[in-house]
Amino acid sequence: MMIKVCGMRDIENINQLQELDIDFMGIIRYSKSKRYVDDLQKEKVAQQTMNKGTVGVYVNETLENILQDFIPLQLDVIQLHGNEDPAFAKALLEIDIKIFKAFQVTEEFNFDSLKEWEALATQYVGKLFFLFDTATPNYGGSGKKFNWSILDSYKGEVPFLLSGGISEKDADAIKELKHKMFLGVDLNSKFETEPGVKDIEMIKTFIEKLRK
């Protein structure tokens, strides 16, 4: 099971997280987020040696601005968390950049609407993954879960990360998820002491429960 911890900003906290058995850490480059890494903080993060995959999180950002972050922040994946269309993602895939594409899941979410994205993933095998998050006006970081039973109607072949309000209490329920395309989890606000600062002990306990 893959584990991504998102919304990292504080350098000491980043380095503490690097000691844990996780796969990715996310840096949010969306100025309206409470976890925003601004240009000043970006310079500090850029000086760190990362031993985890680093994911840059963007909401309706320009290609130019995303690419300006890619080398300095040593990004491995771009998470598109807004209303980006497949053509926009294709421009990144064409230059060999991996993508997590977030979708806002509602009670009425229709997975058939992802057909164009699935076709793109077929074209770029192992480069494009889905991330299912709870629909919220602020795009992400809501701390709210969606009804995971809706995932039963996802019949696609693109592996996905589960996101949206996941907390320490969800470890058992996550272990019960049997969807064949379920790749892992994205942790964020429910593991924080304040926006952008993660409770390392809480994450550690969660990982132990999950991996047991």
Ligand SMILES: O=C(O)c1ccccc1N[C@@H]1O[C@H](COP(=O)(O)O)[C@@H](O)[C@H]1O
């Ligand atoms: O965390 C944010 O502030 C944020 C803002 C805008 C887009 C994405 C954001 N974070 C992503 O939101 C999900 C769910 O977070 P939560 O567990 O509900 O707090 C997660 O994928 C983050 O990557």
